[in-house]
Amino acid sequence: MKDAYYFISDVHLGLESRGKEKEKEDKLVSLLKSMKDTAKGIYIVGDLFDYWFEYRRVIQKGHFRLFTVLKELSESGVEIKYIIGNHDFMHRDFFQNELGVEIFENPVTTEIVGKKFFLAHGDGLIANDLGYKILKSISRNKFVQFLYSLIHPDFGIWLASKSSKSSREYTGQKDYGEQDSLYFAAQNYIDNNYDYVIFGHSHRKEIRAYKNGYYINLGSWLEKPGYGIFRNNNFEVLNWK
Numbered sequence: 732m733k734d735a736y737y738f739i740s741d742v743h744l745g746l747e748s749r750g751k752e753k754e755k756e757d758k759l760v761s762l763l764k765s766m767k768d769t770a771k772g773i774y775i776v777g778d779l780f781d782y783w784f785e786y787r788r789v790i791q792k793g794h795f796r797l798f799t800v801l802k803e804l805s806e807s808g809v810e811i812k813y814i815i816g817n818h819d820f821m822h823r824d825f826f827q828n829e830l831g832v833e834i835f836e837n838p839v840t841t842e843i844v845g846k847k848f849f850l851a852h853g854d855g856l857i858a859n860d861l862g863y864k865i866l867k868s869i870s871r872n873k874f875v876q877f878l879y880s881l882i883h884p885d886f887g888i889w890l891a892s893k894s895s896k897s898s899r900e901y902t903g904q905k906d907y908g909e910q911d912s913l914y915f916a917a918q919n920y921i922d923n924n925y926d927y928v929i930f931g932h933s934h935r936k937e938i939r940a941y942k943n944g945y946y947i948n949l950g951s952w953l954e955k956p957g958y959g960i961f962r963n964n965n966f967e968v969l970n971w972k
Contacts (some may be wrong), residue, residue: 733808735769736843738959740852740931741777741951743818744794748841758798758956762971763800769962770809772843775832776931776949777816777852784821798830805831814839816852816931843961853932853948856916860968914939917946929959929965938968 742759745752783791805811808901811832815822826832836850916929921944929947936950936957947966949959956971 733769735766735960735962736774737766737770738774738776738850738929738947738949739779739952739957740782740816740949740962741778741782741953742802742956743778743936743953744797746781746953751794755952755956756794758971759952760796760800762956762958763797763804766809767804767807770775770804771931772810772812773804774839774929775811775813775849776929777812777814777854777895778818778931779816781818783819785823785825787823794970801826801832802831814850814852817854818960840925846964849920849925849928851930853913853916853925853930856913856930860914908967913948914941914946917941921946927961936968938966 739759739762742755744756744759763773766822780794785791794946801811811830812835813822813826813832814835822834822836826834838849841848841850905911913930913933917930919939920928921941926944927947928944929949931949933948934951934954935948936955937946937948939946945966946957947968949968950957957969958971959966
């Protein structure tokens, strides 16, 4: 019975060695295949890849098995929505036209079985992060993306990979302070009548109750692969072995 909604984030495909990447993609493909008979919807909450820049006529090498299973799921009637993260430098129409995956550049608000959800990767939502917000406004600028697309793909993807590493190191080393954590950002949305606020980005897996709602962080596949599932009016974050 297709009555479950699944959530994943921060897989960061393409980050590690070839062997580790194959193992990670194997686990991800296996997880997605396991959802086929039960999934009504799948939400990818940012940073599926460690870097992604989509040229008009060029798709970066690798991830064929992932693309295949996403295509199979969408063709079977599963709605797949991808909220891009800070490592998703540029998406065009490949996911939508070829895989049937809907792309969102901004947070998504939706109602699932009568519950109100706010979904975002989490980048740019922390108050004490002006530097990143400026960088994001530049990297998401359509004219800047157009100029970047003129670079040869071999060099452009290499440069995107280097930028991705710098971004990850910046996020990992910066002390945002407890008062500006994603949990405190989530409280504002719960105060505005959202039942579930779901983020990734921080790589800190947790479920925390606040008033009449829940803050959920899906964690990262760099530490322990996992996913969220909402079913029978209950949300869980589970590990995937």
